[in-house]
Amino acid sequence: LSYKFPEGFWWGSATSATQIEGAANKDGKGKNIWDHWYELESNRFFNNVGPESTSDFYHHYKEDIRLMKQIGHNSFRISISWSRLIPSGRGEVNQRAVSFYNAVIDNLIDNGIEPFVNLYHFDMPLDLQNEGGWESREVVEAYKGYAKICFELFGDRVKKWFTFNEPIVPVEAGYLYNIHYPNIVDFKRATQVAYNTVVASAKAVEVYHSLQFKDGKIGIILNLTPSYPRSDHPADLKAARIADLFFNRCFLDPAVLGKYPQELIEIIKEYSELPLIHDGDLDLIKNNTVDILGVNYYQPRRVKAKEYAVNLESPLMPEWFFDRYEMPGRKMNKYRGWEIYEKGIFDILINLKDNYGNIESFISENGMGVEDEERFMQNEQIQDDYRIEFIREHLKWLHKSIEAGCNVKGYHLWTFMDNWSWMNAYKNRYGFISVNIETKERSLKKSAQWFTEVSRNNGF
Ligand code: BGP
Numbered sequence: 001l002s003y004k005f006p007e008g009f010w011w012g013s014a015t016s017a018t019q020i021e022g023a024a025n026k027d028g029k030g031k032n033i034w035d036h037w038y039e040l041e042s043n044r045f046f047n048n049v050g051p052e053s054t055s056d057f058y059h060h061y062k063e064d065i066r067l068m069k070q071i072g073h074n075s076f077r078i079s080i081s082w083s084r085l086i087p088s089g090r091g092e093v094n095q096r097a098v099s100f101y102n103a104v105i106d107n108l109i110d111n112g113i114e115p116f117v118n119l120y121h122f123d124m125p126l127d128l129q130n131e132g133g134w135e136s137r138e139v140v141e142a143y144k145g146y147a148k149i150c151f152e153l154f155g156d157r158v159k160k161w162f163t164f165n166e167p168i169v170p171v172e173a174g175y176l177y178n179i180h181y182p183n184i185v186d187f188k189r190a191t192q193v194a195y196n197t198v199v200a201s202a203k204a205v206e207v208y209h210s211l212q213f214k215d216g217k218i219g220i221i222l223n224l225t226p227s228y229p230r231s232d233h234p235a236d237l238k239a240a241r242i243a244d245l246f247f248n249r250c251f252l253d254p255a256v257l258g259k260y261p262q263e264l265i266e267i268i269k270e271y272s273e274l275p276l277i278h279d280g281d282l283d284l285i286k287n288n289t290v291d292i293l294g295v296n297y298y299q300p301r302r303v304k305a306k307e308y309a310v311n312l313e314s315p316l317m318p319e320w321f322f323d324r325y326e327m328p329g330r331k332m333n334k335y336r337g338w339e340i341y342e343k344g345i346f347d348i349l350i351n352l353k354d355n356y357g358n359i360e361s362f363i364s365e366n367g368m369g370v371e372d373e374e375r376f377m378q379n380e381q382i383q384d385d386y387r388i389e390f391i392r393e394h395l396k397w398l399h400k401s402i403e404a405g406c407n408v409k410g411y412h413l414w415t416f417m418d419n420w421s422w423m424n425a426y427k428n429r430y431g432f433i434s435v436n437i438e439t440k441e442r443s444l445k446k447s448a449q450w451f452t453e454v455s456r457n458n459g460f
Contacts (some may be wrong), residue, residue, distance in 0.1 A: 003399045004459040010410025011077040011455035012068070012113070013432065014365050016121035016165065017081035018051045019419040023058035026094040030087025033133075034422075037181040055422035055435045058100065063442065065107045067433060068416065071448045074457035075114040077294075077364065077412055078104065079165065082146055089125035090142040098153060105157050116294075116361040116412075117154065117362075118162040118221060119147055119204065122170055122180070122422065128180065134170065134193040137278065140200045147204035151211055161218040162294060163201040167194070167251055168223065173422075174342040176317060180422065187316035188272050195275035198254045202288040209288070220255045221294030221364045224248050224348045227301045230325045235305035237330060239322035242267065243303045246318040256293060256356045258286040271316055293352065294364030296414070297345050297394075299338045302327045335370040335386070336428055342393040349401040349408050358407045366394055367414035367424075369428030382434055382445040391447065392460065399459075413451070417442060 018024075018034050023036075038050040057064055068076055082089065084097040095286040108115045120143070128139045147163070152183040155161075174178035175190035184190075201220055208218040225247055229240035253261050259282075268274055300327040310320045331340045345363065352361055370376075376383050391413065401408060417433035420426060426437055432448035433440070454460045 001457060001459040003396060005399065006402065006409075007458070008364055008409075009146075009458055010114070010274070010412070011451075011458075012073040012077070012116075012410070013413040013416040013417050014077035015057075015417075015419060016079040016118070016123075016316060017084065018054075018079075018121065018123045019415075019421060020055045020057040020417070021081060022051070022053040024050075024052040026058070027100070028084075028087060028094040029081065029084040029097065030089070030094075032083040032123040033126055033129050033181045034123060035083075035154070036126045049420060049425040049437060051420055055417055056371035056440050060187070060440060060442070061104050062107060064417065064433075065084050065104075065111050065113065066110075067442060067444070068113055069111040070452070071432060071444070072452040073113050074417075074455065075107060075116055075160075075410060075412070076416065077116040077118060077162075079118040079123075080150055081123060082120065082143075083123065083125040086125070086149065087455070089128035089139070090145055093149060102156060105154055109157060114160065115158050116162065116278060117150070117158045117161040118165050119143075120167075121165040124170075127140040133174075133182065134196045134200075135189060137196065140196050140203065140367075143200045144203040144207060148207045148211075148432075151208055151213070155211065155213045155216060159213070159216045160292070161216065163204040163218065163290075164197060164222050165221045165294075165364075166223045167201070167220070167295060171197070173304035184285070184372075185315055191268060191272060194250055196220040198251065198285060199278075199281055201255060201290075204283045205288040205290060206284065217291040217360075219290040219294060220251070221296060222248070222251050222255070223264045223296040223298070223365075224252065224302045225299070226344050226347050227303050228327075230302065230304035230327070234303070236303070239303045239305045242321040243301055243318065246321075249300065252293075252356070254285050255290050256352075256359055258289045267321070288370075291360065292358050293356075293361040294412075295345075295348055295352075295361055296318065296365035297348060297363060298366065300341045300344045302330070302339075315398040333368055333370075333390075336368070338369070340368075340390065340393075342397050345394050346397040346401045346404075349398075349406040350404060353401075353404070353406045361399060361406075362407070362410035362412065363394075364412050365414040366391075366411070367430045369430050371427055371429075373418075373429040373434065381443065384445045384447045387445070388450045391451065391454075395454070395460070403415075403433055 204403040227240040227243040303322045304325040417431040
């Protein structure tokens with residue numbers, strides 16, 4: 001083997017409740033913002049494929065876990081659907097949801113697959129959104145209560161917990177760029193949402209640690225997007241630093257170091273207002289840093305200094321401070337339009353080693369979305385050689401980072417099987433396994449077979 005990984009390396013994949021479970025209106029599940037938005041906008045956004053059925057993991061989980069085992073997974077990330085477990089977000093617990101998650105967790109463990117469980121993957125219960133969502137401190141308290149219930153119900157068996165997946169996404173998509181529900185464009189409110197999420201995460205960490213589970217760890221999953229400046233010119237360097245502050249460090253620093261970067265505070269104070277901070281918050285954040293960090297990595301951000309002065313009449317956005325830069329010659333995923341830059345994974349991990357105490361981490365998402373993947377069907381199998389190459393090249397850099405001393409423990413692909421996605425429905429396929437959306441039939445792509453060998457051999 002040219003690339004041998006350390007003993008016990010975590011091989012697997014990740015998914016989220018809303019994207020795979022289906023059964024969105026069944027067995028007592030309450031509505032979340034996605035169920036609601038889908039009802040409102042299905043024709044416009046989702047080609048009529050929605051979270052109500054998607055890949056129907058809810059009814060196929062046994063078969064899916066068998067497939068996971070077959071392709072060599074030793075770990076798998078799910079998320080719990082808050083509105084399935086607690087239909088109104090607080091109050092009564094839905095016992096059918098408890099049975100479902102117990103069955104999934106037990107089935108994974110029985111098959112030698114360690115469950116990694118995330119508490120929040122963009123899926124606010126609708127009743128709580130109607131109370132203000134993440135802008136409301138009562139909702140933060142409701143989340144704390146939900147987290148505690150999850151730990152108490154499943155913490156005897158689940159040893160890897162995550163408070164949030166990509167908390168920047170609801171901020172950007174829901175409160176800045178008008179892409180996700182509640183479709184608000186307001187920097188000040190976005191700042192409050194981001195801040196309250198950090199507080200909520202710290203509260204969940206505090207509760208988890210107070211329950212003193214043996215061998216358990218709790219972390220957060222961040223989409224760390226390295227910001228590369230166009231040149232060494234000080235203005236470009238500053239632009240890249242500011243992009244990094246807004247998109248990475250606003251969550252990374254409080255979660256891992258227990259404090260916000262001063263430069264970010266100064267920028268926000270100068271152009272907007274700091275969020276509402278409650279007494280004791282800053283100590284809470286300081287004292288409840290995470291044990292482990294999941295890193296989602298898809299593509300870098302190429303930035304340069306602004307070419308033209310900001311229009312001060314336009315709404316405040318992070319992009320006030322930098323422009324995007326189309327680097328000539330960059331390698332693209334031609335099936336989706338995202339840049340592929342494998343070394344980004346190494347740069348992120350070296351940064352964690354050098355500036356974040358070499359916190360224990362793993363790659364919690366990385367993957368390649370491809371439109372119309374059926375066109376690569378041959379001999380009844382999707383021949384996704386492009387995905388094999390994509391994973392292999394990222395793994396090489398991951399291996400290099402381990403050699404360089406980075407404390408990185410695993411690799412999870414996004415995703416196990418094709419699933420419904422927030423804005424693309426079933427357009428971009430990411431899975432090792434393809435799913436026929438009509439019949440729900442599962443079949444292994446070529447990459448699944450390749451990955452089986454990699455995980456069994458612990459390298460390639
Ligand atoms: C990440 C999310 C996932 C997933 C993935 C792919 O940001 O954590 O939920 O959807 O991106 O993105 P998309 O489905 O938009 O192609």
